[in-house]
Amino acid sequence: MIRVRPALRRETREGRGAYQRAVAATRGGKACAASAGGERALAGNGEGGTFADDGAHERQRTYEFGFDAVYDERATQEEVYARSAKPATLNALRGYNATVLAYGQTGTGKTYTMEGDRGTMLAYGQQRFGLPGNAPVTDGRERGIIPRAIEDIFDYIAKDSHARSKYLVRVSYLQIYNETVSDLLKPERTNLNIREDKKRGVFVEGQSEWVVRTPSEIYGLLERGAQLRATGSTKMNELSSRSHAVFTIIIEHSTTEDDEPVDGVDVGEGAPAQRQSITVGKLNLVDLAGSERVSLTGATGKRLDESKKINQSLSALGNVISALTDSKGRSHIPYRDSKLTRILEDSLGGNCITTVIAMVSPALEAFAESLSTLKFASRAKEIKNTATLNEDLDQKSLLRKYERELRQLRTELDTR
Numbered sequence: 001m002i003r004v005r006p007a008l009r010r011e012t013r014e015g016r017g018a019y020q021r022a023v024a025a026t027r028g029g030k031a032c033a034a035s036a037g038g039e040r041a042l043a044g045n046g047e048g049g050t051f052a053d054d055g056a057h058e059r060q061r062t063y064e065f066g067f068d069a070v071y072d073e074r075a076t077q078e079e080v081y082a083r084s085a086k087p088a089t090l091n092a093l094r095g096y097n098a099t100v101l102a103y104g105q106t107g108t109g110k111t112y113t114m115e116g117d118r119g120t121m122l123a124y125g126q127q128r129f130g131l132p133g134n135a136p137v138t139d140g141r142e143r144g145i146i147p148r149a150i151e152d153i154f155d156y157i158a159k160d161s162h163a164r165s166k167y168l169v170r171v172s173y174l175q176i177y178n179e180t181v182s183d184l185l186k187p188e189r190t191n192l193n194i195r196e197d198k199k200r201g202v203f204v205e206g207q208s209e210w211v212v213r214t215p216s217e218i219y220g221l222l223e224r225g226a227q228l229r230a231t232g233s234t235k236m237n238e239l240s241s242r243s244h245a246v247f248t249i250i251i252e253h254s255t256t257e258d259d260e261p262v263d264g265v266d267v268g269e270g271a272p273a274q275r276q277s278i279t280v281g282k283l284n285l286v287d288l289a290g291s292e293r294v295s296l297t298g299a300t301g302k303r304l305d306e307s308k309k310i311n312q313s314l315s316a317l318g319n320v321i322s323a324l325t326d327s328k329g330r331s332h333i334p335y336r337d338s339k340l341t342r343i344l345e346d347s348l349g350g351n352c353i354t355t356v357i358a359m360v361s362p363a364l365e366a367f368a369e370s371l372s373t374l375k376f377a378s379r380a381k382e383i384k385n386t387a388t389l390n391e392d393l394d395q396k397s398l399l400r401k402y403e404r405e406l407r408q409l410r411t412e413l414d415t416r
Contacts (some may be wrong), residue, residue, distance in 0.1 A: 001067060001069045001070070001071070001080075001083075001084045001194070001356065001357045001358065001377075002025075002032045002065075002067050002069070002070040002071065002357075002358050002359075002360060002374065002377060003066055003070075003071040003075065003080060003113060003357055003358070003359050003360070003361055004023055004024070004032070004070070004071065004072050004073055004361075004362050005073065005108050005109040005110065005359060005360070005362070006073040006362075007019060007021075007362055007363060008074070008107070008361075008363075011361075011363045011365065015035065017214060018054065020038035020039055020363070020364035021038065021039050021240045021362045021363070021364065022034055022035055022036065022037075022038055022362065022363065022364040022366075022370065023360050023361070023362045023367075023370050023374075024040070024042045024072070024362070025071070025072040026064060026070070027066070028067070029069060029070050029071070029072070030066060030068075030070065031063055031064055031065060031066045031067065031068065031070060032065050032067060032070045033063065033064045033065075034062070034063050034064075034066070034359075034360075034370055034371050034374055035061065035062040035063070036061070036364070036367050036368075037061075037062070037253050038364050041062050042062065044270060057117070063371060065374050065375075065377070065378045066315075066378075067377065067381065068290060068381070069083050069084065069326070070171050070390070071111055073362065076141065076144060077113075077116060077141060077143060077144055077148075078141070078148075080113060080145070080357070081144070081145050081148045081149075084100065084145070084355055084357055085100045085145040085148070085149060085285075085357075086148075086149075086152065087351060087353075087355075088100050088149075088283060088355055089149045089152050089283060090152075090156075090282035091252055091281070091353050091387070092152075092153075092249065092281035092282060093153060093156050093157075093251055093253070093281055094278065094281060094293065094389075095251075095253060095279025095281045095389045095390050095391070096277070096281055096352075096353055096387045096388075096389060096390065097281070097282045097284075097285075097346065097347075097350075097351055097352040097353065097387060097390065098281070098282070098284070098352065098353045098355075098387075099284040099285075099286060099344070099347035099353070099354040099355070100114075100145060100283075100284070100285050100286065100354075100355045100357065101284075101286040101288065101344075101347065101355070101356050101357070102114050102233060102287050102288060102357050102359060103288050103314075103317075103351065103356055103357070103358050103359065103373065103376065103377070104212075104288075104290060104291070104358055104359030104360060104373050105291050105359070105360070105361060105366060105369040105370070105373060106288050106289070106290030106291065107290065107361070107380050108290065108359035108360055108361050108373075109359050110227050110241070110251060110287055110288060110290060110359050111144075111241055111287050112144060113144055113145060113357060113359065114144050114145050114146055114285060114286075114287040115143075115144045115145075115146050115147070115222075115226065115287070116142050116143035116144030116146075116147060117142040117143075118226070119135065119136075119138075120138050120140060120142040120143055121142075121143050121144070121147055121222075121223070122135050122223065123135035123136055123138040123140075124138055124140035124143050125147070125216070125219040125223070126146065126222075127140075128140070128151075128215075129214070129215045129216035129219055130216055131216055131219055131220060131223075145285060146222060146285050147219070147222075148287065149249070149283065150215055150219065150222070150249075151215060153169065153249065153251065153283075154169075154214070154215045154218075157169070161317075163256075164255060164256040164257070165253070165254070165255050165256075165297055166253070166254045166399065167251060167252065167253050167254075168211065168251075168252040168254075168398055168402070169211070169212050169213075169218070169249065169250070169251055169252075170209045170210060170211045170212065170249075170250045170252075170398065171185075171212055171218055171221055171222075171247070171248060171249050171250070172185065172207050172208060172209045172210070172226035172247075172248045173185050173211070173221065173222070173245070173246070173247050173248070173344065174192070174204060174207055174245070174246050174343075175228075175229055175230065175243040175244065175245045175246075176243055176244040176246075176313070176339045176343070177230045177242060177243035177244075177306075178305070178306065178309045178338055179196065179309055179312075179313065179338065179339050180339075181193075181204055181339055182348065183204075183206070183207050183208055184224075184225030184226075184228050184229060184245070185208050185210060185221055185224065185225055186208040187228055189206055189207070189208065192207060193202050193205045193206070193298065194342045194343060196337060201345075201346055201350070201351075202342060202343065202345045202346060204280065209250070211398070218249075222247065225237050225245075225247070229232075229241065229243055229245055229411040230242040230243040230306075232245075241287065241289050241290070242289060242306045242310070243289055243409055244286070244287070244288050244289050244313065244340050245285050245286070245287045246284055246285070246343065247284075247285045247286075247287075248282060248283065248284050248285070249282070249283045249285070250280065250281070250282050251280070251281040251282075251283070252278060252279070252280050252392070252398060252399045253278065253279050253280075253281070254276060254277070254278045254399045254400075255276070255277055255278075256274050256275070256276045257274065257275050257277075258274055258275075260266075264328050277391065278391065278392035278399055278400060279389060279390055279391055279392070280390045280391075280392055282390070284344075284347055284352075285348075286298075286344070288314070288317075288340075289310045289313075289314075291310070291311060291314050291369065291372070291373075311337070312338065313338040313340040313341075314340075316334065316337040316338035316340065316341050317338070317341055318376055318379075319334050319337065319347075320333055320334060320335060320337075320341045320348055321348070321379050321383070322379060323378065323379075324348065324349050324383050325379050325382040325383060333349060335348075348383070349383065349385065350385065351385070351386070351387055351388055351390075352385055352387055353385065353387045354383075354385060356377055356380045356381075358373050358374065358376065358377035358380075359373070360373050360374065382389040
């Protein structure tokens, strides 16, 4: 998926010359064109027209890429969520692993797409879920993918929960800053190690997981972690994310069925034997730090060091994508080249349904970065993962643990 953000004030303000658009949605929102020749080369105005490519000069060359969806500057937060992230949310509820990943140059709207406007998210949480605070009234239209996924998950659970269908939801929130993994919900837990075993796959050792029962609880954790995330100001973005962030929602679902259902028989003595099945879905919501060109961001000192680490990890991500789509079938995939690719190993090439939302600026001044992002997304589109239903076959889900503890307590009470 591609999202083209609207032009920023600094790109269109007086004194910088006439604003030139270099990226446009085409083919009815199924392709994206980019040209260093600016709007003259983008003939058809992004509505499926023809595109100039005389082949004489690189400056006049127009690149066009096909995608599952391309959102232009007019796209709403609701549209982006409904087409790009809601299917992932539903897959997690059904017991599959799903990932939604926002990628792109700094200042292209990744955090806005994933979280929404911070003030709007807070205000909406206060209005709908009773979070503490006195933020101004909002209609919530600017909230992003993560808040909308939270709401859909709990709305779904509310409709599907009954005596034979039970859910348990837990969340975690981590960041990768300067190649160091830390827990945003337990800030004292820093420099965490990444491990792997046959049953759990790749995991972060020591990362906290929080059981949540209401949207207000999960909203509160999301806001707590977001406030601790590393940010900083650059010429390209006044509030630039300086870390990669992964917000994970794990959904356990227990269903109980009779082996031989008989109408009118109550559960209890004389009832047919029951069979319990538990699925464990996982939804990773990933907001990557943006790729940066130092000449544009004006980074120095600490910001320059951050930029180097960000670019190195994103370069490693690009190398993994290239290896996964290598037509020669390269056997070695360099997941271990960065903490980011290590954590995202299953999302990139494993048991997961993954959606990449690549964010681009429409401005001519950002053409090189936008073209690089489009090429990355085009390669990522070629990856074919096979996701399988996650069933709790080794009796280790939290739901089973809680049910065993409850049975034990009942037994103890009966013997007193």
